[in-house]
């Protein structure tokens with residue numbers, strides 16, 4: 001389906017593992033193209049150099065990945081067609097000839113997830129943020145830092161040694177990744193789908209409540225809401241909203257139309273199968289929406305009351 005998949009790299013990131021999973025599910029052999037930042041991976045798709053991009057979107061311990069959220073809300077629209085959830089446990093990598101560990105580098109999300117481990121095991125090491133976990137491994141190889149908190153696969157790509165493996169303050173931490181591509185025909189509903197949108201709320205009383213009420217009225221289960229500043233006016237926010245259901249379902253379509261009336265700056269970020277079983281499948285209530293729409297149609301056609 002997507003012959004060229006850009007991903008947040010370089011080689012050996014957790015995102016590469018997720019991209020490999022998406023590639024394995026594809027009917028075609030996909031080429032995986034590493035990019036050093038999330039915006040660079042997304043821009044490769046916008047420029048037509050890749051057919052899709054795999055990016056991290058949120059983590060069960062650290063929350064949203066802001067770089068992904070901002071880059072999906074701005075620029076040419078991209079739409080998610082699949083998600084993956086991976087367990088996240090880290091390896092701490094050092095140079096084989098390395099001496100004492102004075103500096104430890106990694107992606108801020110990784111560092112936040114091993115804070116206790118670092119305090120207990122490398123209390124004197126200075127902590128340095130890098131663009132990704134594997135960028136940290138590359139920097140250690142170069143001699144910039146002494147240790148990298150990396151994905152376990154990174155050691156297959158870089159000649160480093162494992163100082164510690166299976167490192168995580170929270171043992172069942174998970175990260176969610178999206179596969180996005182330019183807008184096209186939305187893959188059909190599976191009965192266990194998620195829809196993602198980003199809403200820029202006008203500055204007026206009750207607007208967020210209006211948005212959430214449109215979902216609640218239709219018994220649509222909200223699965224995530226995050227706010228980020230628009231970077232324009234102080235106090236102006238975007239809301240990233242995920243909920244159960246698919247745009248093809250009447251009640252989801254109704255809700256989206258109603259939301260858009262409250263917030264004309266609403267962007268559709270995709271309807272795609274959920275990677276994890278969560279709340280009940282939303283299909284059960286669609287029949288009510290279809291029956292109600294048919295009733296109105298009959299009235300309009302003079303066939304009922």
Ligand SMILES: O=C(O)C(=O)Cc1ccccc1
Pocket residue numbers: 008012013014015016056059088107109110131132133134151175
């Ligand atoms: O840097 C990586 O390896 C990523 O893919 C981002 C990330 C960082 C920390 C946990 C999960 C994903």
